[in-house]
Structure formats: C-alpha cells, structure tokens
Amino acid sequence: MISQTMEDYLAAIYRVEGPTHRATTGAVARRLGVSAASASAMFHKMADSGLVRYREYLGVTLTASGRLQATQIVRRHRLAERFLTDMLGIGWERVDKVADQMEHALPEEVTESFARVLGDAARCPHGYPIPSTSGEVAVRETVSLAELATGGGGQVAWVSEDDPVVLATLARRGLVPGAEVHVLVGAPGAKRRVVQVEGRAAVSLQMGLLQAVAVEVAMDARP
Amino acid sequence: MISQTMEDYLAAIYRVEGPTHRATTGAVARRLGVSAASASAMFHKMADSGLVRYREYLGVTLTASGRLQATQIVRRHRLAERFLTDMLGIGWERVDKVADQMEHALPEEVTESFARVLGDAARCPHGYPIPSTSGEVAVRETVSLAELATGGGGQVAWVSEDDPVVLATLARRGLVPGAEVHVLVGAPGAKRRVVQVEGRAAVSLQMGLLQAVAVEVAMDARP
DNA sequence: AACATGGTTTAGAGACGACTAAATCATAGG
DNA sequence: CCTATGATTTAGTCGTCTCTAAACCATGTT
Numbered sequence: 001m002i003s004q005t006m007e008d009y010l011a012a013i014y015r016v017e018g019p020t021h022r023a024t025t026g027a028v029a030r031r032l033g034v035s036a037a038s039a040s041a042m043f044h045k046m047a048d049s050g051l052v053r054y055r056e057y058l059g060v061t062l063t064a065s066g067r068l069q070a071t072q073i074v075r076r077h078r079l080a081e082r083f084l085t086d087m088l089g090i091g092w093e094r095v096d097k098v099a100d101q102m103e104h105a106l107p108e109e110v111t112e113s114f115a116r117v118l119g120d121a122a123r124c125p126h127g128y129p130i131p132s133t134s135g136e137v138a139v140r141e142t143v144s145l146a147e148l149a150t151g152g153g154g155q156v157a158w159v160s161e162d163d164p165v166v167l168a169t170l171a172r173r174g175l176v177p178g179a180e181v182h183v184l185v186g187a188p189g190a191k192r193r194v195v196q197v198e199g200r201a202a203v204s205l206q207m208g209l210l211q212a213v214a215v216e217v218a219m220d221a222r223p
Numbered sequence: 224m225i226s227q228t229m230e231d232y233l234a235a236i237y238r239v240e241g242p243t244h245r246a247t248t249g250a251v252a253r254r255l256g257v258s259a260a261s262a263s264a265m266f267h268k269m270a271d272s273g274l275v276r277y278r279e280y281l282g283v284t285l286t287a288s289g290r291l292q293a294t295q296i297v298r299r300h301r302l303a304e305r306f307l308t309d310m311l312g313i314g315w316e317r318v319d320k321v322a323d324q325m326e327h328a329l330p331e332e333v334t335e336s337f338a339r340v341l342g343d344a345a346r347c348p349h350g351y352p353i354p355s356t357s358g359e360v361a362v363r364e365t366v367s368l369a370e371l372a373t374g375g376g377g378q379v380a381w382v383s384e385d386d387p388v389v390l391a392t393l394a395r396r397g398l399v400p401g402a403e404v405h406v407l408v409g410a411p412g413a414k415r416r417v418v419q420v421e422g423r424a425a426v427s428l429q430m431g432l433l434q435a436v437a438v439e440v441a442m443d444a445r446p
Numbered sequence: 447a448a449c450a451t452g453g454t455t456t457a458g459a460g461a462c463g464a465c466t467a468a469a470t471c472a473t474a475g476g
Numbered sequence: 477c478c479t480a481t482g483a484t485t486t487a488g489t490c491g492t493c494t495c496t497a498a499a500c501c502a503t504g505t506t
Binding site: 247248249259260262263264279280281 | 482483484485486
Binding site: 084087088089090094098101102104105106107109110113114117 | 307310311312313317321324325327328329330332333336337340
C-alpha cells in the first residue's frame with residue numbers, strides 16, 4: 001500500500017516531468033505547495049519504494065512501476081472531471097480542483113463505472129487524454145497557439161490552465177478542445193494575436209491566454 | 224478546518240450514540256478500528272474544539288456544533304450511497320464501504336449536485352434518512368423484526384447491517400426498505416421466525432438476520 | 447579560473463495520530 | 477460494604493509528513 005501523500009507526489013511528478021522525463025525538486029514542490037525540503041525527503045522514500053530513480057540535485061524520473069501507478073491516478077482524476085462536467089453539469093473551470101480531492105477516494109469499482117457510463121471517454125474536459133487501465137496514453141503533437149504566426153492554425157487539442165478565470169474566458173471565446181482555430185494576424189514577436197475560432201468573429205487575445213492553448217496543426221500544414 | 228480523522232470520529236460518534244445521547248470510548252474505538260487509547264486522546268481534542276462534551280470514563284455527547292457537522296458528513300455518505308446504487312448500478316451490499324472513502328472527498332458542490340440529480344432522495348439505499356443541509360433528520364419509530372411475534376408486521380424502514388453477505392441474503396428474500404412484512408409464526412423466545420414479505424412465499428429466517436431489519440409498525444397495529 | 451546565484455539537500459524540530467503497557471475508575475456480586 | 481472485573485485513561489513511543497535555517501552543489505558570468 002502506498003500512502004495518499006505519495007500518490008500526490010506521484011501524480012505531480014507525472015505531470016511535471018516534460019519530454020526530458022525529469023522532474024526537479026522545486027517544480028514538484030511548487031505544484032504541491034510544499035517546501036523543497038519536504039519534496040527532497042519524499043523523493044528518497046519514493047526511490048526506496050522503487051517508484052522513481054533519483055539523481056541528487058538533478059531530479060527524479062518515474063520507473064516503469066511508478067509510471068503505471070501515476071497513470072492510474074491521472075486516469076481517476078480525468079474520468080472524475082469528465083463525470084463532473086457531463087453528468088453533474090459542473091463548469092469545466094472548476095472541476096480540476098474538485099477532482100483533486102476525489103482522485104484518491106475513488107475505488108477501482110467506481111472509476112470503472114464512470115468509464116462505463118461515460119462511454120469510455122478518451123479525454124478530460126480540458127482535452128488531455130485519459131490513460132487506459134493498462135497505462136497507455138494517446139499522444140498528440142501540439143504547438144502552443146502563442147507560437148503560431150499569421151496563417152497558422154489547426155485544432156485545439158487541450159488547454160493547459162487551472163485558473164478558473166482564464167478557463168472561463170477561453171471558453172467564452174470558443175477556445176475549447178476540438179475547435180478549429182486560425183491566426184489571422186500575428187507577427188512572431190508581437191504581444192497579441194488576432195485569431196478566428198470556427199465560424200465566429202475574429203478576436204484579439206494576449207499571449208498569456210494563447211500560451212495555454214495547445215493546437216494540433218493539420219498534417220498538410222506542417223512545416 | 225477540521226481534520227479528516229476528526230471527521231471520522233464525528234461520524235462514528237453520531238452513529239454510535241443511541242437514544243441516551245452518549246457514545247462510549249470503546250464503542251467508538253471499535254467502530255473505527257482503533258485502540259481505546261487513541262479514541263480517548265481524540266475525545267480530548269474534540270472537546271477542546273467544542274465538538275463534544277466529554278465526561279471522563281462515561282463517554283462523549285455531541286454539542287450542537289458537533290451534531291450539525293456530523294449530520295453533514297452523514298448526508299454526504301448517504302447521498303453518495305444513493306448515487307452509487309441508482310446512477311452507477313453498484314450493489315447495495317457494497318456501497319457502504321465505498322461511500323466511507325468518498326464521504327470526506329466530496330465537496331459541497333458535488334454533494335448538492337448529487338442531491339439534485341437524485342431528486343432530493345429522502346433515504347439511503349439501506350433506508351436511513353438523509354439529513355437535510357440544515358441538519359434535520361426524519362425520525363421513524365421502529366421495532367426490530369426479531370422483536371415481533373406471530374401476527375406482528377409492518378413496513379421495513381431500514382436494514383442496519385454492513386456485512387455484504389447478510390445484506391445480499393436479505394435482499395434475495397425481499398427484505399429491503401419499503402417492503403411490507405408479516406410474522407406468520409414466531410414465539411417470543413424462539414430462535415427463528417417464519418415471515419412473509421409482500422406477495423412472496425413465506426420464508427423461515429434466523430434471529431441474526433431478523434435483528435438487522437427495522438420495521439415500522441402500522442399506526443392501527445400499535446399496542 | 448574564480449565567483450556569485452539560485453536551486454537542492456541536510457539538520458533539527460514539531461504536529462498529528464496511532465500503538466502497547468501500566469495505572470485508574472465504575473460497577474455489579476458477594 | 478468490599479472487592480473483582482472490565483472498561484477507560486495516562487505514560488511513553490513511534491512513524492509520517494511538514495517546516496525553517498544552514499550547508500551544499502551546478503551553472504553561467506566575469
């Protein structure tokens with residue numbers, strides 16, 4: 001049995017470690033709201049349990065076992081989010097916080113019932129993939145909307161934000177997973193971009209908002 | 224903010240304290256699966272927080288504040304049970320354990336969404352009343368089916384058991400909340416009773432099972 | 447190559463909640 | 477009335493997770 005605290009760390013590491021597969025002490029500590037010292041101590045214990053490999057001063061990497069367990073926690077979290085929006089009608093800008101509390105308390109049985117009644121949803125309301133029970137995760141190649149220039153565009157894959165205000169704003173503009181978006185005006189160095197979402201009127205958005213939107217560029221439009 | 228452990232104690236005290244409004248250290252400790260020493264220590268802290276009155280060696284009594292908070296935890300628990308059976312199709316014999324884990328993790332918002340989609344259910348699947356948000360609880364006068372003799376009968380109000388095997392057995396016999404039941408053969412001292420449930424064929428049941436069934440005797444049949 | 451800076455780790459200590467063993471109390475029986 | 481018995485409380489520890497303060501390391505700058 002793995003403690004609830006350790007589960008929190010596991011999920012945090014999973015979400016923090018980027019393509020380099022390395023999560024630093026500070027980044028994990030910040031995400032969990034604990035001191036770096038606490039995270040460092042926990043990393044030692046997790047390494048002893050075989051959940052991570054720990055290179056001192058450089059950060060941790062999930063082992064196969066750790067990664068599998070992390071995906072299952074994330075699966076619970078994202079299924080819970082999907083459930084909260086689809087079945088209970090709770091706004092997508094609030095479900096992340098609520099699901100945080102639920103992800104530890106959901107027995108396997110309930111998680112799988114969620115999956116069943118949701119028709120085996122593939123993504124959470126923010127667009128992130130829901131890992132399968134065996135730990136597989138669908139990957140998509142994306143670019144931040146902030147990195148696209150005039151003429152660029154594609155389909156919104158996910159929105160990486162947890163600030164409710166930002167999420168609500170983006171939703172009001174139609175910037176939700178699945179939407180087609182195109183940059184009408186946007187010089188590479190500019191502070192704002194004018195974008196068009198689906199059939200809507202064009203809107204001007206600042207970089208802060210654009211950075212949160214991950215876009216999958218269509219195959220035939222790739223450089 | 225009140226700790227999750229304290230919430231567990233609060234709910235346990237609420238369920239243990241009988242009509243005398245007193246919960247003993249041992250009874251609470253047994254229900255929570257902790258030592259009496261641990262419960263004793265916790266009672267001191269809860270008394271300091273104003274949740275209970277504590278008479279040493281005699282047990283605790285919920286204060287108004289403690290009682291209100293306890294009812295809200297029980298509300299979450301019973302709404303979760305109702306949700307698990309009605310919306311997810313999980314068997315009534317297993318939902319108690321599952322809801323135990325969920326009762327701390329359900330934010331107000333989710334609890335009230337449950338209540339809404341469940342049409343403000345009045346009782347949990349086992350028949351216990353679901354407290355209102357203001358802490359009111361509907362009371363019913365009941366007698367254990369084991370205490371009724373030949374000719375007695377009424378409506379099953381609730382089933383006070385958490386052993387899945389017992390619950391499954393009772394359900395198979397039709398002994399679920401709302402069912403009309405009558406004692407066909409049952410001397411006051413006997414080990415078994417022959418009972419008839421609704422329109423079914425009569426069955427003989429042992430005291431162990433009968434004791435779990437709380438029956439509301441019809442007004443005109445009261446002694 | 448030496449150093450300044452910022453992130454990371456160790457040291458020391460505290461809150462919480464659990465346990466066992468020993469002491470204490472309440473109460474029923476003689 | 478006194479004592480035996482069982483329940484309850486106190487005393488002393490332990491494990492987990494957290495913190496701050498101080499020592500340490502990796503890196504980029506001069």
